[in-house]
Amino acid sequence: MENKSCCGSDNSDPKAKVIKVKPKVKVPKVKVPNIEGVSSAEKNRSCCGGSQKCSIDPITQYDKKDHWIIGEVKTVSGIVPRVSTQLVISDIFGAWKARWGINRMNYKINPGIYAVGNPDKDSPVLVTANYKLTFDTLRRELSDLNAWILVLDTKGINVWCAAGKGTFGTKELVSRIGKTRLHDIATHRTLILPQLGAPGVSAHEVEKQTGFKVIYGPVRAADIKEFINSGMKVTGEMRTVKFNLIDRLVLTPMELVGTFKVSLIIFGILFLLNLVTANPFGIYDFYGYGGALITGCVITPVLLPWIPGRAFAWKGWLLGLIWAAVINVLSGWTVSPTFSFIRGLGYLLVLPCISAFYAMNFTGSSTYTSFSGVLKEMKIAVPVIAVSIIIGTILILLNGFLGI
Amino acid sequence: MKNRYLKNVVTLKLDSNKCTGCGRCIEVCPHKVFELQNRKLRIINKDGCMECGACAKNCPFAAIEVKPGVGCAYAIIMGWLTGSEPSCDCSGSSNSNGCC
Numbered sequence: 069m070e071n072k073s074c075c076g077s078d079n080s081d082p083k084a085k086v087i088k089v090k091p092k093v094k095v096p097k098v099k100v101p102n103i104e105g106v107s108s109a110e111k112n113r114s115c116c117g118g119s120q121k122c123s124i125d126p127i128t129q130y131d132k133k134d135h136w137i138i139g140e141v142k143t144v145s146g147i148v149p150r151v152s153t154q155l156v157i158s159d160i161f162g163a164w165k166a167r168w169g170i171n172r173m174n175y176k177i178n179p180g181i182y183a184v185g186n187p188d189k190d191s192p193v194l195v196t197a198n199y200k201l202t203f204d205t206l207r208r209e210l211s212d213l214n215a216w217i218l219v220l221d222t223k224g225i226n227v228w229c230a231a232g233k234g235t236f237g238t239k240e241l242v243s244r245i246g247k248t249r250l251h252d253i254a255t256h257r258t259l260i261l262p263q264l265g266a267p268g269v270s271a272h273e274v275e276k277q278t279g280f281k282v283i284y285g286p287v288r289a290a291d292i293k294e295f296i297n298s299g300m301k302v303t304g305e306m307r308t309v310k311f312n313l314i315d316r317l318v319l320t321p322m323e324l325v326g327t328f329k330v331s332l333i334i335f336g337i338l339f340l341l342n343l344v345t346a347n348p349f350g351i352y353d354f355y356g357y358g359g360a361l362i363t364g365c366v367i368t369p370v371l372l373p374w375i376p377g378r379a380f381a382w383k384g385w386l387l388g389l390i391w392a393a394v395i396n397v398l399s400g401w402t403v404s405p406t407f408s409f410i411r412g413l414g415y416l417l418v419l420p421c422i423s424a425f426y427a428m429n430f431t432g433s434s435t436y437t438s439f440s441g442v443l444k445e446m447k448i449a450v451p452v453i454a455v456s457i458i459i460g461t462i463l464i465l466l467n468g469f470l471g472i
Numbered sequence: 473m474k475n476r477y478l479k480n481v482v483t484l485k486l487d488s489n490k491c492t493g494c495g496r497c498i499e500v501c502p503h504k505v506f507e508l509q510n511r512k513l514r515i516i517n518k519d520g521c522m523e524c525g526a527c528a529k530n531c532p533f534a535a536i537e538v539k540p541g542v543g544c545a546y547a548i549i550m551g552w553l554t555g556s557e558p559s560c561d562c563s564g565s566s567n568s569n570g571c572c
């Protein structure tokens with residue numbers, strides 16, 4: 069169309085270029101945003117200057133084949149992809165895969181600006197991260213709304229973590245506003261940021277540098293609609309981070325996956341030891357260990373607020389102790405003459421510590437632990453866990469080799 | 473039931489002299505740590521603070537000080553092992569055991 073006359077031969081088909089920039093199969097790891105940033109900036113400078121003709125160029129690079137893009141919105145600054153507010157099977161499957169840690173680090177979309185519904189100059193602008201799971205959660209909540217979504221390049225990390233690292237931060241926000249020419253797309257000067265992005269963004273700095281006022285929205289995407297419809301009023305409830313049963317439960321798969329490698333190594337060692345020991349390691353060791361693992365990675369997180377005490381390692385140790393006692397009784401401690409006291413003691417020393425360690429690891433997934441707190445907890449827990457596991461292992465090995 | 477973490481450990485500090493009572497920090501805090509009383513800020517739930525740093529970063533008058541950090545054991549262990557600042561290693565491609 070007009071574009072051809074304006075941009076010369078190499079840019080005659082911007083869409084073809086789009087697909088070239090972002091090949092679907094091998095998404096360049098971190099490079100995508102750079103390519104996009106440079107190419108769109110250059111294109112405009114070199115070929116069209118400030119001319120309105122160029123508005124046909126896409127601002128956000130996207131792949132037309134992506135099922136969640138359902139059209140385009142034309143703006144004075146260029147074409148903006150319109151996204152669906154419905155999630156389909158592949159989005160849900162993708163989310164499921166990401167939760168289990170499959171290709172999790174590559175689950176991202178191109179940064180830039182997207183449209184929901186039929187937004188205009190006065191429509192609200194919501195800012196989010198380019199982790200697809202985060203983006204999907206947001207767009208799902210925006211049905212029947214007209215809005216812009218400004219997606220920052222957080223390298224595919226969710227808002228909360230990216231803010232902690234500073235990738236969801238003042239600098240990226242300011243530069244993304246420039247790259248997408250947001251000043252022309254939205255003439256009002258207000259941005260809605262997720263509240264959990266606040267650790268990375270300095271609202272007064274953004275306003276100073278861009279003129280955009282930052283309003284922090286609710287913590288949960290589910291409250292977005294109510295927030296917008298109520299004239300951007302956030303209730304205290306919307307401001308508070310919760311960490312309920314479901315929140316904790318969905319995090320446990322990642323915890324489990326993280327233990328697979330270590331577990332395989334341990335089983336390998338036990339298998340080798342079995343070739344030489346008098347009392348071979350058997351099914352009890354296998355499910356004793358597996359149970360301790362699940363106690364630390366799943367049961368402790370799920371029961372977190374109900375387990376007495378505050379430190380995570382302590383909570384995990386407590387449940388692990390119960391598990392170790394159960395294992396010992398099941399193995400016939402005190403009744404069966406073949407089950408050694410030494411070995412029982414070994415289990416009591418080792419298994420609760422395995423649970424404690426994995427429970428302690430869950431601090432990273434929780435939403436209320438502080439750095440100072442975790443540090444304090446670890447300074448006590450790590451040495452205790454180490455000593456206890458070493459002594460316990462020696463006891464179990466003594467039983468294994470010498471049969472005492 | 474409420475989730476509670478360790479007592480008296482956090483590094484949060486408020487300089488009341490610099491505070492103008494604008495309320496920005498209340499807006500960004502995810503754990504209801506602050507409250508305005510007679511147009512002055514007060515810390516009402518210090519142990520609820522998770523040291524995210526949002527309040528300090530968004531206070532236009534630099535009245536709040538907190539040493540921000542990740543409350544994540546995995547990050548701290550990696551920090552110890554590699555001798556670097558503890559941070560969530562979410563971006564490392566080889567790492568699927570990140571904390572978030």
Ligand code: SF4
Nearest residue numbers: 491492494495497531
């Ligand atoms: S943001 Fe700063 S100035 Fe405003 S109320 Fe909080 S501490 Fe006071």
Ligand code: SF4
Nearest residue numbers: 501521522524525527
């Ligand atoms: S550091 Fe975060 S949790 Fe702590 S008071 Fe500030 S905003 Fe609230």
